[in-house]
Amino acid sequence: MEREVAIVGVGWEGFQPTTPHYSYKELIYQAAQKAYHNANVDPRKDIQSFVTVAEDFIEGTSIFDEYTPDQLGAVLKPMHTITGDGLHGLITAYLMIRSGICKIAAVEAHSKASNIKTLSQITHYALDPMLNRPFEFHPDFIAGLEMARFLHEAHITPEDCALVVQKNRRNALENPSAPYGFDYRLEEIQDCQPVAYPLLESHIAQPADGAIVVVLASREIAESLTVEPIWILGVGWCNDMYNLEYRDWGHLPYVTKAAQMAYHQAQIQTPSKKIDFAEVDDLYAYRELMSLVALGLISKHELPDALKMGKFHSTGQLPINLSGGSLGMGNLLEANGLAKLVEAVLQLRGQAGKRQLSFPHIGLVQSWRGIPTSSAAVVILASS
Amino acid sequence: MFSPFSINFESPTQWHGDLPVTSRYTAGIALERFFIALRDEGKILGIRCSRCSKTYVPPTLFCPQCLTELQEFVDVGLHGEIYTYTISYRNLDGSLSNAPQVIAFIKIADGGIIHKIEGIPPHQVFIGMKVAAVLKPTAERSGSILDICAFKPFG
Numbered sequence: 373m374e375r376e377v378a379i380v381g382v383g384w385e386g387f388q389p390t391t392p393h394y395s396y397k398e399l400i401y402q403a404a405q406k407a408y409h410n411a412n413v414d415p416r417k418d419i420q421s422f423v424t425v426a427e428d429f430i431e432g433t434s435i436f437d438e439y440t441p442d443q444l445g446a447v448l449k450p451m452h453t454i455t456g457d458g459l460h461g462l463i464t465a466y467l468m469i470r471s472g473i474c475k476i477a478a479v480e481a482h483s484k485a486s487n488i489k490t491l492s493q494i495t496h497y498a499l500d501p502m503l504n505r506p507f508e509f510h511p512d513f514i515a516g517l518e519m520a521r522f523l524h525e526a527h528i529t530p531e532d533c534a535l536v537v538q539k540n541r542r543n544a545l546e547n548p549s550a551p552y553g554f555d556y557r558l559e560e561i562q563d564c565q566p567v568a569y570p571l572l573e574s575h576i577a578q579p580a581d582g583a584i585v586v587v588l589a590s591r592e593i594a595e596s597l598t599v600e601p602i603w604i605l606g607v608g609w610c611n612d613m614y615n616l617e618y619r620d621w622g623h624l625p626y627v628t629k630a631a632q633m634a635y636h637q638a639q640i641q642t643p644s645k646k647i648d649f650a651e652v653d654d655l656y657a658y659r660e661l662m663s664l665v666a667l668g669l670i671s672k673h674e675l676p677d678a679l680k681m682g683k684f685h686s687t688g689q690l691p692i693n694l695s696g697g698s699l700g701m702g703n704l705l706e707a708n709g710l711a712k713l714v715e716a717v718l719q720l721r722g723q724a725g726k727r728q729l730s731f732p733h734i735g736l737v738q739s740w741r742g743i744p745t746s747s748a749a750v751v752i753l754a755s756s
Numbered sequence: 757m758f759s760p761f762s763i764n765f766e767s768p769t770q771w772h773g774d775l776p777v778t779s780r781y782t783a784g785i786a787l788e789r790f791f792i793a794l795r796d797e798g799k800i801l802g803i804r805c806s807r808c809s810k811t812y813v814p815p816t817l818f819c820p821q822c823l824t825e826l827q828e829f830v831d832v833g834l835h836g837e838i839y840t841y842t843i844s845y846r847n848l849d850g851s852l853s854n855a856p857q858v859i860a861f862i863k864i865a866d867g868g869i870i871h872k873i874e875g876i877p878p879h880q881v882f883i884g885m886k887v888a889a890v891l892k893p894t895a896e897r898s899g900s901i902l903d904i905c906a907f908k909p910f911g
Contacts, residue, residue, distance in 0.1 A: 392769065432773060489772075492850050501781045502791075503814060504870055506902050508848045513859045516842025517870075524840070524883050565852075568859075569843035569878075613820050617813065617867045621840045 374637075377469045378594035378601030379586055379753070380476075381411025382714050386582025387701050388551050390486040396431075399583040400482050401443040407585035408445075412598055413476065415445030419587070420474035422451035425461040425481045425706045429494045432487065444480055444585070457481070457739045458584065459709030459749035463607045465588050475590040481707035485579035498744050504616060512576070514616065514743040516568025519658040521621035523570060526672040528661060530570045532679050534561040536657040537574055539685055540693050544700025546686075546727040547715075551580060552700050575657040580702020584710040586717075602717050605734070605752045606640070608633030612746035619746070627653075627666035627738065627748040634736075634750040635668075643668050647752075648732040649690065649719060651712030653740040654697040663738055664692065667750070686727060694719065694727045709739030709749060720755040786815040789829060795899040798891050802865045804828040813867035834889040835910055836862035836869070843878045862887055862907050871901070875908035886910045 383406025385399045394402075408415050424440040433439060437453030440446070454461060458481030465477040488494065495511040523529065538561060544553030556574075564574035594601035608630040613619065631643070640646045650669060654660035661679075664670050669690060670678055678684065684692035695701055695715035704711050716735040718724040737751045783791060786803060793799045803815035803826045810819070813832055818825050841860035847853050858873040858881055871889075873881055888910035897903040 490849075492846075492848060496848055497777075501779075502783060502787060503901055506900060507859075507870075507872070509844055509857070509859055510846035510848050510850065512846060513842050513844045516844065517840045517859070517861055520842055520883070521840035566843070566845050568845070571842070615814075615816075615867075616861070616870055618820065619861075621861060 374605070375603040376591050377466050377588055377604045378591065379604065379717055380589045380594050380597050380599050380601055381407045381413065381587030382584070382717050383407030383410055384549065384582060384584040384711070384714055387549055387580040387704060387711065388582065389578070389580055389702065391484070391581040392486070396482055396484040396583070397439075397443045399484070399581065400480055400585070403482070403583035404444050404478070404480065404585040407478065407587050410599065411587040413587060415478065419445065419476050419478050420450065421465070421468055421477040422446040422449065423461045423465045423477065423479045424451070424453045425456050425458050426453050427455050427706060429497065430488060430705055440480070444478060450474070456706070456747070457709040457741050457749055458707050459713065459737065459739045459751055460609060462586060462588070462710065462713065462751060463609055463749060466604055466607055469588060469590050475593050477588050479586045479588065479710070480583070481710045482583035483579070483704040483707045484581055485703065485705055486581050488579075491579070495743060500615065510568070511743055512568045512571065515656045516571045518621050519571050519656065520569075522658055522662050525622040526661070526665070526675055528658070528676060530572070531558065531562065532676060533575055533657040533661070534558050535679050536654065536660045537561045537699055540654055540660075540697040540699040543686060543694055543727065544696025546725070547696050547700065548725070550696035550700040550702075552578060552702055553696060571656065571658075577655045577698035577703040580704055582702075582704050582707060582711070584707050584714060586710060586713065600721055600756055602720050603754045603756070605754050606634035606636070606638030608637070608750040610748055614746065616744065624662050624666035624748070626746050627663055627740070627750070628668070630748040630750040631667045631738070634752050638752045640752070643736070644670065644690070646734055647690070647736045648734050649694060649729055650692050650736040650738070651695060651697070651715050652692060652736075652738045653708070654693055654699050655703055655708070655740065655742050657699065659740065660692065660697065663740070667736065667738060691729060694724070694729070703742075706741070709737065712739065713737045713751065716753050720753055784817060786817040786826075790814045791899040794903050795897040798894065799831050800834055800864065800869070800889065801829050802832040802867065804830055811865035811867070813864045813869065832865050834891075836864040836887055836907070838873070838881065838883055838885040838887055839863040839868060840883060841873060841881050860887070860907065869901075869904070871904060872906040873908070874906035
């Protein structure tokens with residue numbers, strides 16, 4: 373397994389349902405300061421390139437990439453912004469280091485979801501203007517369609533999805549950065565309002581604010597710093613066809629392809645045996661289960677029993693979303709992938725506090741950009 | 757660094773902004789044919805990729821799998837099967853809907869159409885149900901996906 377690029381610093385601010393006193397720039401500034409301190413680097417002197425992720429409509433500002441250098445220490449330095457999840461940004465920085473363009477880079481993602489007054493309209497505006505938008509459906513109908521087909525094919529029940537909600541929100545109780553920790557009874561989860569049958573309100577990650585900055589370095593630099601490097605063993609990313617009409621509603625082939633790319637690079641033949649823990653997409657509870665199948669961490673027919681046996685609990689055979697996931701930390705929009713990555717880094721460093729696993733060696737992080745997208749990114753990390 | 761004791765809550769802490777966005781979208785050659793056939797002939801068109809042995813509904817000018825330019829439009833009929841469905845309880849703005857709406861992906865050939873299901877109580881809808889498109893009267897059609905009123909159970 374190659375060890376050419378490492379994560380040498382993480383910093384984050386939040387996460388909170390609202391942050392009324394801080395602008396997004398101040399959230400990012402604080403996360404960046406923590407990350408640079410964590411990596412023991414001077415951003416103005418040491419960091420050679422910066423990557424940020426953002427989507428203009430979510431930010432409420434056109435050409436948002438112009439707004440990103442100041443708070444990161446990136447003024448008059450190489451930097452760019454991509455529209456993608458934070459993991460896509462991380463992979464971009466990884467590739468720049470691997471290609472020799474730079475030796476140390478910073479990646480930033482953030483969410484100021486509490487400032488978005490019309491998120492459902494923004495999501496609706498992402499749909500095909502002629503085939504889908506004329507109905508003016510609430511966009512969560514897409515998650516309802518996907519969930520119904522997955523449950524049908526995998527013989528999973530809404531009660532099984534409630535187990536995911538219960539697990540992740542309980543896990544969040546052990547994560548000081550997760551605002552949605554709660555010890556729910558299953559009946560409370562199942563008694564919630566339906567949004568798009570079989571999808572319930574309780575199955576949906578609620579918005580949160582926060583910012584995350586990650587510092588990456590080449591092996592040469594990483595080994596010279598004082599912090600323990602967390603190595604990137606493999607990366608993968610993939611997009612499916614955009615049209616809702618051409619989709620495979622019961623599977624996530626783009627997640628599978630992204631994972632296969634990362635497994636190949638990491639030389640992992642049997643992921644279910646090699647991966648010690650995973651942080652996967654759970655913007656909707658059923659998506660955690662779909663993602664686990666797509667990642668090859670479990671088969672569809674094993675899934676119902678695995679859920680009932682607690683395989684994915686913190687004390688189970690394959691802990692999933694120890695951070696609380698998006699259900700526990702909140703939907704951080706384009707920062708969801710990096711929020712999960714932070715948990716993986718902390719676990720591999722042995723710094724995860726009450727939720728720390730015993731000596732994990734390899735962790736997997738996977739993200740999705742939410743409805744209506746068909747984009748996935750996967751990163752596999754290892755401790756020293 | 758922020759201190760909660762230093763904030764003057766009378767001072768402006770937020771600013772509200774909005775942007776009226778109005779756009780024009782070009783249907784393109786394939787979708788234009790689709791909408792004209794729906795409006796003028798009451799037909800649903802797909803397009804055939806012989807190399808991939810797939811019939812895409814709605815039609816596309818090129819095969820997304822092999823990138824072949826496609827020309828073979830085919831009438832795929834007005835019938836399909838509910839591949840998956842949901843019951844939406846929300847309006848677009850997030851408020852609760854007074855009339856929950858059954859929305860389905862109706863599989864037709866190797867694609868399909870997202871549309872409303874009507875004419876049956878929501879709890880009787882099931883995956884695999886055969887449905888047919890109900891069109892507006894010819895004079896009321898405008899060349900839109902809404903020229904199909906809804907899909908209803910068939911057979």
